[in-house]
Amino acid sequence: MSRKFFGTDGVRGQANTFPMTAEMALKLGAAAGSYFGRDGANGHRVVIGKDTRLSCYMIENALTAGLCSTGMNVLLLGPVPTPAVGYLTRSMRADLGIMISASHNPASDNGIKFFGPDGFKLSDEAEIAIEALLAAEIALATPMQIGRAKRIDDGLGRYVEYAKTTLPRGTRLSGLKVVVDCANGAAYKAAPEVLWELGAEVIPVGVSPNGTNINQNVGSTKPQLAAETVVAHGADVGICLDGDADRVVILDEHGQVADGDQVMALLASRWAAEERLNDGTLVATVMSNLGLERFLGARGLRLERTAVGDRYVVERMREKGLNLGGEQSGHIVMTDFATTGDGLIAGLQVLLAMAETGQKASILTRQFERVPQKLQNVRFRPGQKPMEAGSVQAAIRDAEARLKGQGRLLIRKSGTEPLVRVMAECEDEALLNEIVGGLVAEIEAVL
The missing domain is CATH 3.40.120.10 (Alpha-D-Glucose-1,6-Bisphosphate, subunit A, domain 3)
Structure with missing residues (x-):
């Protein structure tokens, strides 16, 4: 099963636009709480940090509500670096850590990153399991087992x-x-x-x-x-x-x-x-x-x-x-x-x-x-699949043949933004510019 919402670094998107909405954050919080509290015991805790985006307030509150609804106790760190969340998840013996941030993206974006109790980011398997819970009927805590939220100063x-x-x-x-x-x-x-x-x-x-x-x-x-x-x-x-x-x-x-x-x-x-x-x-x-x-x-x-x-x-x-x-x-x-x-x-x-x-x-x-390296990004719209076009695939094969023994070519979709990244390395800068420029032009033509 592939991941639908999780990319290379959590769930990310434009704030207040699906999937980065308060409703989705609430569901993600409940799904994560259900997954990490699946042993049925009470008293599980989660630490939440955030960066300085305006939308962090909305997402933080929605996540907190979802987590508390499944019995998780939430410890709110306020604005802290992402690595601080990884460190404090372990230090505070939490079952889960969450960072609300879109990293290097503009302020209009936001994201939700999850850390396991060991302070490391979740595995693909854990993310797939949480996604599966989004579509399931999540068992909520009883009225007397609803979680608490607390600010950690x-x-x-x-x-x-x-x-x-x-x-x-x-x-x-x-x-x-x-x-x-x-x-x-x-x-x-x-x-x-x-x-x-x-x-x-x-x-x-x-x-x-x-x-x-x-x-x-x-x-x-x-x-x-x-x-x-x-x-x-x-x-x-x-x-x-x-x-x-x-x-x-x-x-x-x-x-x-x-x-x-x-x-x-x-x-x-x-x-x-x-x-x-x-x-x-x-x-x-x-x-x-x-x-x-x-x-x-x-x-x-x-x-x-x-x-x-x-x-x-x-x-x-x-x-x-x-x-x-x-x-x-x-x-x-x-x-x-x-x-x-x-x-x-x-x-x-x-x-x-x-x-x-x-x-x-x-x-x-x-x-x-x-070694001379060139990277260009090509932005695409939702639903577009430029990499599947026959003309693009043919252009890639031709570029790889021309670079053989002289450099390397890497073309991939970004895991955090709707971009195709075209990167090549070659000692011959003229050839490098020609190859990257040609591939970018081919992708843009398809789009």
Whole structure:
């Protein structure tokens, strides 16, 4: 059975439009509560965090009502990063964790992500089971077993304290001037606080959320303002998070961007030298640059690739007992510290490298030369299936033949937006541009 509502990162869509409506959130809450409370015992608990979108209030209340109706006790964290929900689900011995966020998407979107009692995102099997319950008659709690809801005021503080413990005891970041861009999102309080408490001089950007400005010209997908701020203030480094702070990109002292591939290369090489990179292996997705693979191979390290989505990276890491993985987009998963991508903790690891080596960010975040890569997105409407068109399939076969031995091609539907992503890598940039441009034009012609 395939998943109808769950994508690569929970249920997502435009707020107040199906499936991201209050009614659907109520049903999802009841279905999740029924699934995790299926042993019939009372007293199950669920923690709920959210980012700063206006629609989070509506969805939070609807989810709470659905969960309480099945006897779940709800602990409301307020605005916290997604990784904080994973951490607090385990720390507070909850049966379920929920994050309300559409991550890097615009404020008009929202999403619901689920975490199991171990703090990891749910498996495909669990999501399929919850979807099945949406269509079933859910058994509601008796009047005397309806769940309670409670605000947890110190959830953010617990995460702030934990984030600091991921650095060696006594580490101080004194002397580092750091721009931190919180995308007007979930980390707008936590990230500057952690950096300040560790002794850094902090210049915050994107810390004035108003419900509608999350990711708006700020954050990991729009780092221009942060880059300008780094240069204007003579900062040593910039840390750019996305709306729910599970992604990060790093800016060097010149404002140049280093993506997740460069961060993973830095951490993998450091951890390998310290003999703490499990099995000498890094896990990344098919989107990671070929240059990363070559960099690792030259050092006797391995790259394992997965499907796109940090959940698939984590699944492979857990399956093989590996402790470092991530995505080019900036999800950096360090299972020694967190159960999901954590942009702030990954940023702290970069700052630790700077503090310990005395090297500038421009040196540390340029670990390898990227193979020229081009990615273009083509938006489609609901019901359209451009990838099934014969002309598109023929164009893909022709492109793969032309790239054989010179590069690689990846075409896929996004799991979070109605987009077809066309990506290719090739040393010959003229050929690269020709192939990607031709495929995009073919897909657009079909649409």
